[in-house]
Amino acid sequence: MSETTQTTDRAEAPVLQPPVDVFEDDYGITLYADMPGVPKEKLHVRIDAEALAIEGEIDFPTIEGLEASHVEVQSPRFQRAFTLGKELDGEKAQAEFKNGVLKLRIPKLEQAKPRKIEVRID
Numbered sequence: 001m002s003e004t005t006q007t008t009d010r011a012e013a014p015v016l017q018p019p020v021d022v023f024e025d026d027y028g029i030t031l032y033a034d035m036p037g038v039p040k041e042k043l044h045v046r047i048d049a050e051a052l053a054i055e056g057e058i059d060f061p062t063i064e065g066l067e068a069s070h071v072e073v074q075s076p077r078f079q080r081a082f083t084l085g086k087e088l089d090g091e092k093a094q095a096e097f098k099n100g101v102l103k104l105r106i107p108k109l110e111q112a113k114p115r116k117i118e119v120r121i122d
Helices: none
Strands: 002-006 020-025 028-034 043-048 053-055 078-081 094-098 101-108
Touching: 043 101, 053 101
Parallel strands: none
Antiparallel strands: 002 078, 020 028, 028 101, 043 053, 053 078, 094 101
């Protein structure tokens, strides 16, 4: 799996890249992306062929009549893209989202998983 750059529909708006940890085992990969402040309704995960795209938008609460005097988050949008290896089965991917952390599990194709070969004695 490798990271790719991706253009946005809103080319002028800056985009945050969420920190991502990827773990691989014999049966697939597990990816964790930190996306604090993003509600589930504004989180989008897509796998298209060998491309993985993660996007989300933070919901900033606004209070009528008040203006922010200090803002540290410059963009309310998260975006990250990766190229997946051919051994991964994107159709069987599973995602969970809890406490601002996306957990995505992508298993390997059956033919890419290790198998035990029985040895016979003649």
